[in-house]
Amino acid sequence: xxxxxxxxxxxxxxxxxxxxxxxxxxxxxxxxxxxxxxxxxxxxxxxxxxxxxxxxxxxxxxxxxxxxxxxxxxxxxxxxxxxxxxxxxxxxxxxxxxxxxxxxxxxxxxxxxxxxxxxxxxxxxxxxxxxxxxxxxxxxxxxxxxxxxxxxxxxxxxxxxxxxxxxxxx
Amino acid sequence: xxxxxxxxxxxxxxxxxxxxxxxxxxxxxxxxxxxxxxxxxxxxxxxxxxxxxxxxxxxxxxxxxxxxxxxxxxxxxxxxxxxxxxxxxxxxxxxxxxxxxxxxxxxxxxxxxxxxxxxxxxxxxxxxxxxxxxxxxxxxxxxxxxxxxxxxxxxxxxxxxxxxxxxxxxxxxxxxxxxxxxxxxxxxxxxxxxxxxxxxxxxxxxxxxxxxxxxxxxxxxxxxxxxxxxxxxxxxxxxxxxxxxxxxxxxxxxxxxxxxxx
Numbered sequence: 001x002x003x004x005x006x007x008x009x010x011x012x013x014x015x016x017x018x019x020x021x022x023x024x025x026x027x028x029x030x031x032x033x034x035x036x037x038x039x040x041x042x043x044x045x046x047x048x049x050x051x052x053x054x055x056x057x058x059x060x061x062x063x064x065x066x067x068x069x070x071x072x073x074x075x076x077x078x079x080x081x082x083x084x085x086x087x088x089x090x091x092x093x094x095x096x097x098x099x100x101x102x103x104x105x106x107x108x109x110x111x112x113x114x115x116x117x118x119x120x121x122x123x124x125x126x127x128x129x130x131x132x133x134x135x136x137x138x139x140x141x142x143x144x145x146x147x148x149x150x151x152x153x154x155x156x157x158x159x160x161x162x163x164x165x166x167x168x169x170x
Numbered sequence: 171x172x173x174x175x176x177x178x179x180x181x182x183x184x185x186x187x188x189x190x191x192x193x194x195x196x197x198x199x200x201x202x203x204x205x206x207x208x209x210x211x212x213x214x215x216x217x218x219x220x221x222x223x224x225x226x227x228x229x230x231x232x233x234x235x236x237x238x239x240x241x242x243x244x245x246x247x248x249x250x251x252x253x254x255x256x257x258x259x260x261x262x263x264x265x266x267x268x269x270x271x272x273x274x275x276x277x278x279x280x281x282x283x284x285x286x287x288x289x290x291x292x293x294x295x296x297x298x299x300x301x302x303x304x305x306x307x308x309x310x311x312x313x314x315x316x317x318x319x320x321x322x323x324x325x326x327x328x329x330x331x332x333x334x335x336x337x338x339x340x341x342x343x344x345x346x347x348x349x350x351x352x353x354x355x356x357x358x359x360x361x362x363x364x365x366x367x368x369x370x371x372x373x374x375x376x377x378x379x380x381x382x383x384x385x386x387x388x389x390x391x392x393x394x395x396x397x398x399x400x401x402x403x404x405x406x407x408x409x410x411x412x413x414x415x416x417x418x419x420x421x422x423x424x425x426x427x428x429x430x431x432x
Contacts, residue, residue: 016177039207063223128267
């Protein structure tokens with residue numbers, strides 16, 4: 001079976017019922033999707049499959065054979081963060097970081113489908129994502145900022161270089 | 171674990187029916203939202219897994235006033251039926267969250283056995299009120315029957331599609347579900363048919379959704395009458411005591427909405 005992950009195509013050896021989460025983390029070593037509840041309820045494993053956010057922990061590999069997968073690693077790079085990654089940095093929207101990858105993937109999809117900065121709409125879009133630090137206020141602020149098209153000067157807002165390593169918890 | 175499982179990936183509805191056969195030892199995986207965690211956590215080790223993701227069952231068709239929903243249709247697409255059956259569209263948007271609604275299928279929702287802590291199958295409510303016809307295959311071949319009968323005998327069946335006649339009006343009322351629980355504590359759906367008949371159904375009141383026949387036939391307070399249609403139980407989401415008080419309220423809300431639509 002095959003997957004294109006962050007623009008690179010891979011021939012895979014995992015069994016057909018292996019979850020996409022296991023394939024990404026164990027076979028490909030891509031650790032931004034997190035194994036949280038592993039039953040679809042926490043959102044931390046969410047990745048883009050052909051542009052739409054999907055729970056990697058609920059997805060058998062065989063069901064997405066041939067698809068294009070994007071993880072946080074594919075949104076931007078440490079040198080050139082995507083707008084969502086910049087907004088999460090600027091608004092301090094990551095605390096422990098465990099939910100951050102899933103939140104950013106959901107935010108990316110929300111903005112891509114024309115989502116506005118309406119807080120209720122953002123809450124609905126992120127409704128499947130649990131932040132165990134309860135840092136929702138800043139997360140929603142960050143998504144609203146991207147939806148509004150805000151621009152960020154991270155040289156003046158980031159407290160340390162480490163802050164730009166969003167989704168780095170493995 | 172997974173290597174011992176024979177994985178079947180049908181490419182058409184006919185192939186799915188053929189590979190399902192009598193359903194013996196076959197675990198059906200629609201969107202995967204219910205079954206995959208069972209595999210991940212080792213609670214289920216299927217002999218055969220029938221993956222429906224490419225079986226072409228994700229159809230949604232209108233023929234005159236009849237709407238037919240393929241069992242593989244992702245739940246979120248029911249939102250397209252807001253003009254045909256508002257209750258079904260509203261109920262679908264109340265299921266789980268954005269991502270899970272895109273992945274979970276109508277068939278999986280309707281066929282799901284009760285979870286360890288609460289009943290599943292929110293869509294059963296509006297579909298029962300719509301008096302949907304379930305077409306399934308399995309031992310003895312294909313058959314079509316009212317959803318109410320199908321729910322009572324769904325073991326060993328592969329649901330293919332559900333169809334219903336567009337009603338004159340429909341309504342849905344639910345208690346809000348607690349975060350991280352994808353299923354409603356209690357929900358009521360109602361339909362007024364083009365011939366003026368009222369049909370009511372509830373979920374969260376038994377192992378699967380039920381028609382509220384007594385409430386439908388009642389002349390007085392249909393909300394209270396509905397209590398005779400159900401056997402309420404305590405579960406992780408709510409007590410029977412609470413449900414007993416909430417059910418009549420939801421029934422009255424649904425009836426009021428139907429009346430407004432008249």
